[in-house]
Amino acid sequence: xxxxxxxxxxxxxxxxxxxxxxxxxxxxxxxxxxxxxxxxxxxxxxxxxxxxxxxxxxxxxxxxxxxxxxxxxxxxxxxxxxxxxxxxxxxxxxxxxxxxxxxxxxxxxxxxxxxxxxxxxxxxxxxxxxxxxxxxxxxxxxxxxxxxx
Numbered sequence: 001x002x003x004x005x006x007x008x009x010x011x012x013x014x015x016x017x018x019x020x021x022x023x024x025x026x027x028x029x030x031x032x033x034x035x036x037x038x039x040x041x042x043x044x045x046x047x048x049x050x051x052x053x054x055x056x057x058x059x060x061x062x063x064x065x066x067x068x069x070x071x072x073x074x075x076x077x078x079x080x081x082x083x084x085x086x087x088x089x090x091x092x093x094x095x096x097x098x099x100x101x102x103x104x105x106x107x108x109x110x111x112x113x114x115x116x117x118x119x120x121x122x123x124x125x126x127x128x129x130x131x132x133x134x135x136x137x138x139x140x141x142x143x144x145x146x147x148x149x
Contacts, residue, residue: 003017003018003019004016004017004018005018005131005132005135007135007138007139007142009142009143009146010146012046012142014042014043014046014138014139014142015042015108016041016042016043016131016134016135016138017030017041017042017108017131018131019131020108020131021084021125021128021129021130021131021134022041022084022128022129022131022133022134022137023082023084023127023128023129024129024137025044025081025082026040026041026043026044026047026138027039027040027041027044027081027082027083027084028040028041028084028108029084029085029116029124029125029128031121032115034117035090035115035116035117035118036085036087036115036116036117036118036121037112037114037115037116038069038083038084038085038112038113038114038115038116039103039107039108039111039112039113040072040081040103040107040111040113041107041134041138042107042108043138043141043142044107045103045104045107045111046104047142047145048072048074048076048077048079049074049075049076049077050074050075050101050104051072051073051074051100051101051103051104052073052074052075052100052101053072053073053100054070054071054072054073054096054100054103054113055070055071055072055073056069056070056089056092056093056096056113056114057069057070057089057092057114058089058092059089059090059091059092060088060089061088061089062087062088062089063083063085063086063087063088063089063116064083064086065082065083065084065085065086065124065127066082066083067082067083068080068081068082068083069081069082069083069089069113069114070113070114072100072103081113083116084124084128085116085118085120085121085124085125085128086118086119086120086124087116087117087118087119087120087121088116088117088119089114089115089116090114090115090116090117091114091115092113092114092115093110093111093112093113093114095110096111096113
């Protein structure tokens with residue numbers, strides 16, 4: 001079980017897993033051996049609502065950092081997700097076909113989206129936020145959204 005940074009605002013608690021990197025949009029990347037596991041942050045899934053459908057580009061797809069690699073449909077909106085790194089999709093979480101809600105239930109575990117073989121991880125990692133930087137980014141965004149209610 002990873003350690004988390006937690007932020008509570010009103011009745012919501014948002015967790016940031018401390019063992020991965022994040023893009024500003026809330027897509028995380030975690031080194032898993034020779035590959036990178038990617039998924040959605042807890043803040044992202046709580047902010048956008050219950051995931052009804054997830055469409056991830058198929059295995060063998062080549063992606064560049066920032067390119068759309070997946071689309072999710074929530075009860076609120078459809079969202080294109082930018083890939084946090086460049087590489088080749090090796091595997092897609094097949095469980096999402098039958099229970100996309102696992103993204104909401106376990107965003108840092110069973111709710112992962114894809115496994116990617118990185119083509120330039122060191123350069124891509126430099127452009128991502130470390131857990132503390134993402135925590136601060138998420139906290140500021142949460143407070144802004146809360147003030148605009």
